[in-house]
Amino acid sequence: MRLASAIRPATDREVPLAVDVLRRAGFGTQVARLLEYPRRSPHGAILVAEGEGGGVSGVACVAAFASTGWIGALGVAPEARRRGLGAALTEAAVRWLRARGSQTVLLYATEAGRPVYERLGFVTEERAVAWRGVSGAAPPTDLLRLTESDRAGMGALDRLVTGERRDAVLDTIVPLSGVAVDGGADGLLGWAIASPWGAGTAIAAARPEVGVALMAAATAGPAAGTLIVPDGNGAAIDALHAWRFVRLNDALRMRLGPAVAWRPEMQFGLFNLFWG
Numbered sequence: 001m002r003l004a005s006a007i008r009p010a011t012d013r014e015v016p017l018a019v020d021v022l023r024r025a026g027f028g029t030q031v032a033r034l035l036e037y038p039r040r041s042p043h044g045a046i047l048v049a050e051g052e053g054g055g056v057s058g059v060a061c062v063a064a065f066a067s068t069g070w071i072g073a074l075g076v077a078p079e080a081r082r083r084g085l086g087a088a089l090t091e092a093a094v095r096w097l098r099a100r101g102s103q104t105v106l107l108y109a110t111e112a113g114r115p116v117y118e119r120l121g122f123v124t125e126e127r128a129v130a131w132r133g134v135s136g137a138a139p140p141t142d143l144l145r146l147t148e149s150d151r152a153g154m155g156a157l158d159r160l161v162t163g164e165r166r167d168a169v170l171d172t173i174v175p176l177s178g179v180a181v182d183g184g185a186d187g188l189l190g191w192a193i194a195s196p197w198g199a200g201t202a203i204a205a206a207r208p209e210v211g212v213a214l215m216a217a218a219t220a221g222p223a224a225g226t227l228i229v230p231d232g233n234g235a236a237i238d239a240l241h242a243w244r245f246v247r248l249n250d251a252l253r254m255r256l257g258p259a260v261a262w263r264p265e266m267q268f269g270l271f272n273l274f275w276g
């Protein structure tokens with residue numbers, strides 16, 4: 001109880017301390033960029049557990065989207081582990097999201113995190129893998145540069161693919177930097193956008209050949225690019241194998257609450273392993 005009551009949104013002074021905990025918990029050098037969204041958005045927060053002497057010993061970030069919500073960048077300083085802090089941070093994050101209307105709480109779990117979440121009732125959905133490489137041959141497709149006038153179409157396809165209303169995060173991407181495939185009367189058939197919060201490109205597509213063409217465009221080189229793809233997307237995985245991409249890391253999608261009508265076979269790239 002004492003642990004949970006000391007978990008609260010980070011003050012500005014504590015944000016660098018939270019970043020340091022996450023770096024030491026293995027989140028890499030770019031984690032500060034990932035925290036910008038929960039830090040700045042009224043629909044997100046960086047929750048911290050107070051450590052000794054005004055420090056921070058654990059962090060959990062949250063992002064609420066209408067009836068769903070995400071927990072990400074959850075880490076405990078190595079010296080504070082195995083005392084129940086990971087569980088207390090997860091419970092605090094779930095409470096924060098439920099208070100904002102999230103009926104289903106989602107996250108991408110590492111192997112270390114999985115047992116903590118399972119004990120709290122989270123169930124496993126499927127794995128997503130981060131891949132790196134340079135694309136090869138792909139179906140010929142006419143790509144358009146995304147403009148502001150595509151926002152409504154982008155949001156409609158995102159809702160179909162994720163089963164969520166992620167407007168809070170999509171609206172934050174200004175200017176839109178990416179490409180799309182226009183289906184005429186059918187609206188946008190696919191889009192690919194670079195975001196400020198992850199190494200990879202987010203890609204949604206209503207048809208496999210469109211998704212693969214967008215993956216190819218996003219990783220055309222010369223430098224290797226990253227794509228995070230759900231294992232349930234067979235067309236994407238086949239293309240990554242054909243292009244000889246290498247696996248970087250992976251995580252397990254888990255949920256607490258009713259299943260979301262999610263279409264992994266239409267998701268060809270995730271923003272990141274925090275909010276999908």
Ligand SMILES: CC(C)(COP(=O)(O)OP(=O)(O)OC[C@H]1O[C@@H](n2cnc3c(N)ncnc32)[C@H](O)[C@@H]1OP(=O)(O)O)[C@@H](O)C(=O)NCCC(=O)NCCS
Binds near residue numbers: 080084
């Ligand atoms: C995953 C992580 C957050 C867990 O943090 P934690 O504070 O150690 O979590 P908890 O203490 O709640 O639970 C961890 C284990 O300690 C045990 N434990 C909890 N309280 C305990 C206590 N008082 N005494 C002994 N063991 C205890 C738990 O039963 C659990 O056991 P397990 O090995 O069966 O899972 C932490 O290991 C971490 O930061 N890892 C690296 C980053 C990461 O993978 N984050 C998850 C991203 S999804």
